[in-house]
Amino acid sequence: xxxxxxxxxxxxxxxxxxxxxxxxxxxxxxxxxxxxxxxxxxxxxxxxxxxxxxxxxxxxxxxxxxxxxxxxxxxxxxxxxxxxxxxxxxxxxxxxxxxxxxxxxxxxxxxxxxxxxxxxxxxxxxxxxxxxxxxxxxxxxxxxxxxxxxxxxxxxxxxxxxxxxxxxxxxxxxxxxxxxxxxxxxxxxxxxxxxxxxxxxxxxxxxxxxxxxxxxxxxxxxxxxxxxxxxxxxxxxxxxxxxxxxxxxxxxxxxxxxxxxxxxxxxxxxxxxxxxxxxxxxxxxxxxxxxxxxxxxxxxxxxxxxx
Amino acid sequence: xxxxxxxxxxxxxxxxxxxxxxxxxxxxxxxxxxxxxxxxxxxxxxxxxxxxxxxxxxxxxxxxxxxxxxxxxxxxxxxxxxxxxxxxxxxxxxxxxxxxxxxxxxxxxxxxxxxxxxxxxxxxxxxxxxxxxxxxxxxxxxxxxxxxxxxxxxxxxxxxxxxxxxxxxxxxxxxxxxxxxxxxxxxxxxxxxxxxxxxxxxxxxxxxxxxxxxxxxxxxxxxxxxxxxxxxxxxxxxxxxxxxxxxxxxxxxxxxxxxxxxxxxxxxxxxxxxxxxxxxxxxxx
Numbered sequence: 001x002x003x004x005x006x007x008x009x010x011x012x013x014x015x016x017x018x019x020x021x022x023x024x025x026x027x028x029x030x031x032x033x034x035x036x037x038x039x040x041x042x043x044x045x046x047x048x049x050x051x052x053x054x055x056x057x058x059x060x061x062x063x064x065x066x067x068x069x070x071x072x073x074x075x076x077x078x079x080x081x082x083x084x085x086x087x088x089x090x091x092x093x094x095x096x097x098x099x100x101x102x103x104x105x106x107x108x109x110x111x112x113x114x115x116x117x118x119x120x121x122x123x124x125x126x127x128x129x130x131x132x133x134x135x136x137x138x139x140x141x142x143x144x145x146x147x148x149x150x151x152x153x154x155x156x157x158x159x160x161x162x163x164x165x166x167x168x169x170x171x172x173x174x175x176x177x178x179x180x181x182x183x184x185x186x187x188x189x190x191x192x193x194x195x196x197x198x199x200x201x202x203x204x205x206x207x208x209x210x211x212x213x214x215x216x217x218x219x220x221x222x223x224x225x226x227x228x229x230x231x232x233x234x235x236x237x238x239x240x241x242x243x244x245x246x247x248x249x250x251x252x253x254x255x256x257x258x259x260x261x262x263x264x265x266x267x268x269x270x271x272x273x274x275x276x277x278x279x280x281x282x283x284x285x286x287x288x289x290x291x292x293x294x295x296x297x298x299x300x301x302x303x304x305x306x307x
Numbered sequence: 308x309x310x311x312x313x314x315x316x317x318x319x320x321x322x323x324x325x326x327x328x329x330x331x332x333x334x335x336x337x338x339x340x341x342x343x344x345x346x347x348x349x350x351x352x353x354x355x356x357x358x359x360x361x362x363x364x365x366x367x368x369x370x371x372x373x374x375x376x377x378x379x380x381x382x383x384x385x386x387x388x389x390x391x392x393x394x395x396x397x398x399x400x401x402x403x404x405x406x407x408x409x410x411x412x413x414x415x416x417x418x419x420x421x422x423x424x425x426x427x428x429x430x431x432x433x434x435x436x437x438x439x440x441x442x443x444x445x446x447x448x449x450x451x452x453x454x455x456x457x458x459x460x461x462x463x464x465x466x467x468x469x470x471x472x473x474x475x476x477x478x479x480x481x482x483x484x485x486x487x488x489x490x491x492x493x494x495x496x497x498x499x500x501x502x503x504x505x506x507x508x509x510x511x512x513x514x515x516x517x518x519x520x521x522x523x524x525x526x527x528x529x530x531x532x533x534x535x536x537x538x539x540x541x542x543x544x545x546x547x548x549x550x551x552x553x554x555x556x557x558x559x560x561x562x563x564x565x566x567x568x569x570x571x572x573x574x575x576x577x578x579x580x581x582x583x584x585x586x587x588x589x590x591x592x
Binding site: 281 | 325328329331332335336339340341342343345346349357358360361404407408410411412415416417418420423426427430432433434435436438439440441442443444445447461463464465467470495520523524526527530531541542543545546549559560563564566567570571573574575578
């Protein structure tokens, strides 16, 4: 690339060179930030992951010892992975379905629908800590709102965050509360679908279900893909809700991977170990994203695609 | 089929769809808004009503003093000021840096530009946790832990997502405008300041609003970098409050309520642009 660069540079007129210099000047804040806050730290973190380091003393090179321990003798690592994956499996499909359903409910020409859209979006702008506190109180086993409502139906609600069987579902609810952010994006996608497609389908005798399955879903699939990938990255970063609501408990049933990294780095001051954990997570996210993208030609429909 | 339905049948069907539409919306609204009501109702309850069984739906009497009490129990005013300081610095940083960077990517030609932009887009996918530990070590070695610098400085290098948004917007501005200004003898910074920025209002609002909410709502950043309660932000202060007063749910709810007012007001003010911009980014992204 540097050879091409030199060639390109030599072939340029003075005015073009000036423009190029100006270009680098304008993007320099990002370039500096990229090197100092992203590329540099990523490289450093990789090196650090082969050391034992508590910041205070000097780092000690330990080779692959951290990775070896993580993969062979670390029960917490397995637990954190299990919790995070279980959450992803429950949360992502629910989040997608509820988001789509909400968007479709909002995609009607009725008076007042704009106000409702705004109201449904609101939980998304609530600070994570406030959302968590609200739900901890709503899900309080004795004085909480949800169990009060359940008791009307004669159901004795679980001790949500106090019971390892239900705690993760509490975290799911905190996440789902913000689904309005995703619904708004689906809604815009829905409104971009040309009306004529539905009209043509009606002429062909399609029913509601067929219209949904053969027009809405394919037309929306690029948006769904984008939301899924962003949702996936979000799932692996879940932190505030479990940190505040349960601290990872009870019995580590909400012990998210991010919480584990936090504990290792900032409670036990084991920077090397935490870096190794972070890199493993990065590899996992990369792998899953790759699989999602690779599988996308099978289910994502691009309108402008050339076959 | 519809050709054969009579006028009145059509009328009934329309009424049915309308009713069904409102019914579904009503269900969504109730489910998603009831937690807000519960928070509000709890924030106004007195000590004796807090742990009453069955829980009261309407607080009686309404204890508005709870809101003032929050400021007495913890330095909530201090937290608010700290959050505002952080937000202002971050908004300034992002607006300035994103404008400069986006201008470079959108309107100037230089070798490697497209490759660098691809790198920028790729960094959107790098999870925060990979850079968190080394960034912390960097700031710790600089002696900046327990200061606001680690929470402010990165804003001046622009967030990839916001740069992307700004660039997309600037791409839609006709190049003729720049050329006309160049003929008039304006330099690039002048063009940016007097030609591009005035018409980039909608995108700038978007950058400011996103930055405001992100910084106001951030929990992990302050948690990692700030140790001194005097320096806590609202988000961090609330968790500190929860740790100290675990059963004062009326005060915790009052504090939570106050913490969500600024982002909500901002959202109401900017909602048209915000929802439009978000949706555009979501579809094109």
